[in-house]
Amino acid sequence: MPVSRPRVLLNFAELELWPAWLLAARSNATARQLARAQWLLRDKRDGRYLASLDADGRAQPIAPQTRHLATLAVPALKKALPRIHRPPSALPFHALEKRLAQLGLDADSYAHNSALARMPEPDWLQLAGFDRYRRPLWLLPSAARAWGQMQAAARQDGLVLEAISGYRSHAYQLGIFERKRARGLSVESILQVNAAPGFSEHHTGRALDISTPGAAAAEESFENTPAFAWLRQHAARFDFHLSYPRDNPHGICYEPWHWCHAPDYFTS
Ligand SMILES: [Zn+2]
Secondary structure, eight states, rough: OOOOOOOOOOOOSSSEEEEEGGGGOHHHHHHHHHHEEEEEEETTTTEEEEEETTTTOOESSGGGHHHHHHHHHHHHHHHHHGGGSSSBBBOOOSHHHHHHTTTTHHHHHHHHHHHOOOOOBBBBEEEEOOTTSSOEEEOOOHHHHHHHHHHHHHHHTEEEOEEEEOOOOOHHHHHHHHHHHTTTOHHHHHTSSSSSSTTGGGTTTEEEEEEEETTOOTGGGGGGSHHHHHHHHHGGGGGGSSSOOTTTTTTOOOOOOEEESSSTTTTT
């Protein structure tokens, strides 16, 4: 019996449920398990898969050490599936202060100094295709729709818009900091390039880093491409806006690649 192919990510404080069909199996044993799986329970921090859920609603741990977590999969799916019949809502903030403290930051002072708002995660996200690296691209359903329409309009004008990165969780953002610190970078230097966990527009599922084939990812030189000129002229029609123009009030460096859909959603 063919397994259906859900195109949504169900989001929780520390875990996610992913459609199993999106994943390439890493080993034969996992391949057999994934072939029967409909959903996978995933740790948001490190992206590790913890358990699979088959179409009959049976959960199985991926590794012996995730046995206790597999018991969470069935109740989580039952609780979260009805969400996809309504627009996503913001998840309550989880461990924001604790995560910042791990980096030696205080949430209020960071918010004040950066003039950045706390950005909640949505409780579910829509598959919006794949990024340049063939990773699933997750966005709010409204942003996913607008992104598809904007790409199609650009294509009609002979241009290809490519996604570099969409939704990122708070936990994933902390993981970026931890990996960079492990390579010897200071928190201060990382903050010049990455917003602190909980403060990136990417958490909301509305922000997109955009590039075009042949152009580097997340480089200022993107502003010299025809794709960027096209976005300047047409993106507003799809309610995509440049978040960090030159001399923006947040003191964030100029990011011609970073566009946000309907910026008032969730934060107004
Ligand atoms: Zn960005």
